[in-house]
Amino acid sequence: MAKKNKxxxxxxxxxxxxxxxxxxxxxxxxNLNITFEKGKIHCILGVSxxxxxxxxxxxxxxxxxxxGEIVIEPxxxxxxxxxxxxxxxxxxxxxxxxxxxxxxxxxxxxxxxIVQRGLQKFNLIEYxxxxxxxxxxxxxxxVALAKTLVTNPNIVLLDEPFCSLDFISKxxxxxVYLSEFSKEHFTSILLTHDIEETIKLGDYIHLLGKGNDxxxxxxxxxxxxxxxxxxxxxxxxxxxxxx
Amino acid sequence: MDFSIIxxxxxxxxxxxxxxxxxxxxxxxxTIAFVxxxxxxxxxxxxxxxxxxxxxxxEVLRPIxxxxxxxxxxxxxxxxxxxxIFITFVGxxxxxxxxxxxxLKNFPINYLYFAKIxxxxxxxxxxxxxxxxxxxxxxxxxxxxxxxxWLSVIMAEMISGRMGIGYYTWKSYTLLSYEKVFLGIIIxxxxxxLFSLFFATIAKKKLFxxxxxx
Numbered sequence: 348m349a350k351k352n353k354x355x356x357x358x359x360x361x362x363x364x365x366x367x368x369x370x371x372x373x374x375x376x377x378n379l380n381i382t383f384e385k386g387k388i389h390c391i392l393g394v395s396x397x398x399x400x401x402x403x404x405x406x407x408x409x410x411x412x413x414x415g416e417i418v419i420e421p422x423x424x425x426x427x428x429x430x431x432x433x434x435x436x437x438x439x440x441x442x443x444x445x446x447x448x449x450x451x452x453x454x455x456x457x458x459x460x461i462v463q464r465g466l467q468k469f470n471l472i473e474y475x476x477x478x479x480x481x482x483x484x485x486x487x488x489x490v491a492l493a494k495t496l497v498t499n500p501n502i503v504l505l506d507e508p509f510c511s512l513d514f515i516s517k518x519x520x521x522x523v524y525l526s527e528f529s530k531e532h533f534t535s536i537l538l539t540h541d542i543e544e545t546i547k548l549g550d551y552i553h554l555l556g557k558g559n560d561x562x563x564x565x566x567x568x569x570x571x572x573x574x575x576x577x578x579x580x581x582x583x584x585x586x587x588x589x590x
Numbered sequence: 591m592d593f594s595i596i597x598x599x600x601x602x603x604x605x606x607x608x609x610x611x612x613x614x615x616x617x618x619x620x621t622i623a624f625v626x627x628x629x630x631x632x633x634x635x636x637x638x639x640x641x642x643x644x645x646x647x648x649e650v651l652r653p654i655x656x657x658x659x660x661x662x663x664x665x666x667x668x669x670x671x672x673x674x675i676f677i678t679f680v681g682x683x684x685x686x687x688x689x690x691x692x693x694l695k696n697f698p699i700n701y702l703y704f705a706k707i708x709x710x711x712x713x714x715x716x717x718x719x720x721x722x723x724x725x726x727x728x729x730x731x732x733x734x735x736x737x738x739x740w741l742s743v744i745m746a747e748m749i750s751g752r753m754g755i756g757y758y759t760w761k762s763y764t765l766l767s768y769e770k771v772f773l774g775i776i777i778x779x780x781x782x783x784l785f786s787l788f789f790a791t792i793a794k795k796k797l798f799x800x801x802x803x804x
Contacts, residue, residue: 409703438722438725478798
């Protein structure tokens with residue numbers, strides 16, 4: 348019997364570069380190797396420009412790589428992504444934005460029921476006929492989350508989805524996200540600059556630096572410290588970067 | 591100025607026949623120009639090779655003044671009416687094409703990601719993402735295009751027409767009937783403004799979300 352792969356995503360020796368007319372070839376990362384365990388929340392921390400968003404787009408199949416491979420397990424996994432902005436089509440209402448994904452994925456038979464359930468779950472019933480410009484940033488992100496999760500994805504990729512929210516909205520969004528995660532058990536990768544958010548949400552913390560600088564930690568708050576040999580290294584990173 | 595001539599002219603059928611001919615010419619040339627501009631812009635957006643070949647050609651043809659096309663149109667087309675429609679087409683096509691081409695070049699990539707994530711085919715991607723996404727630019731193109739078409743049809747009728755409000759105004763000028771020239775100019779202005787108002791009203795109703803974003 349074949350051994351079941353515990354990783355949902357495996358990045359094998361991936362090299363990504365951009366061709367620019369002005370600067371020539373700009374390498375984002377070279378021979379990068381990362382594994383993302385199934386059913387866990389992976390937070391990726393890193394300085395601006397280190398290629399976090401690019402990595403997410405590569406995993407989602409939105410960008411090509413120069414070299415290496417990305418293994419998604421199982422290979423028919425449904426991948427959903429929430430970007431920093433423009434996650435909703437401005438010419439569609441909240442209802443239609445959520446239904447758009449379901450219709451596109453041809454889950455048409457009962458899409459109205461699924462949309463209604465999604466709207467209820469995220470407390471968006473009263474906003475279903477609103478257009479994105481009529482919503483606050485917090486509500487927009489909530490709709491984006493609803494739109495993403497109603498399709499029952501196996502992998503959820505989030506590119507700093509909560510960064511524009513105020514403290515209270517951010518906490519509410521975290522609760523919704525964690526509650527969905529605990530029910531659906533998808534694999535999630537979350538990009539963030541917020542160390543508090545990382546510790547609160549992540550099972551694993553990935554530090555991505557410029558070039559090939561990469562380290563992976565188990566979240567010290569979610570796993571007993573003495574079992575995590577990287578704990579001190581993680582603390583050193585936080586002290587160095589955030590104090 | 592003798593206003594009784596203007597009032598008398600407004601009761602004559604000739605004036606309305608001329609207006610009808612101009613409207614027919616402008617709407618024919620404008621509609622063809624819009625369809626061709628939109629299809630060509632989409633084609634060049636989708637196929638980089640076609641873009642590299644055709645865009646430089648369009649950039650060479652674009653600065654040619656509309657009057658410059660008149661002799662060519664008269665030579666190419668069998669009837670005067672066809673050549674006037676061609677001149678109208680030229681007047682509307684280039685501004686509409688450039689407006690749509692630029693809109694597509696600057697199309698937000700995040701919206702295109704939707705198409706990729708949800709594996710939309712070319713038709714769905716175009717009709718559900720791209721066209722709604724550039725709808726405000728389409729209306730801008732329509733408003734610019736109808737002005738171009740209207741200016742061109744008047745000019746073409748003045749130079750080579752046998753009918754139309756441009757021809758009516760020019761003929762009145764050669765017959766030194768300045769009241770009729772004045773009437774012709776006023777009608778041109780009113781009809782041009784009505785065209786723009788028509789598209790502006792639809793845009794205002796349909797594109798409320800764009801105005802709010804702006």
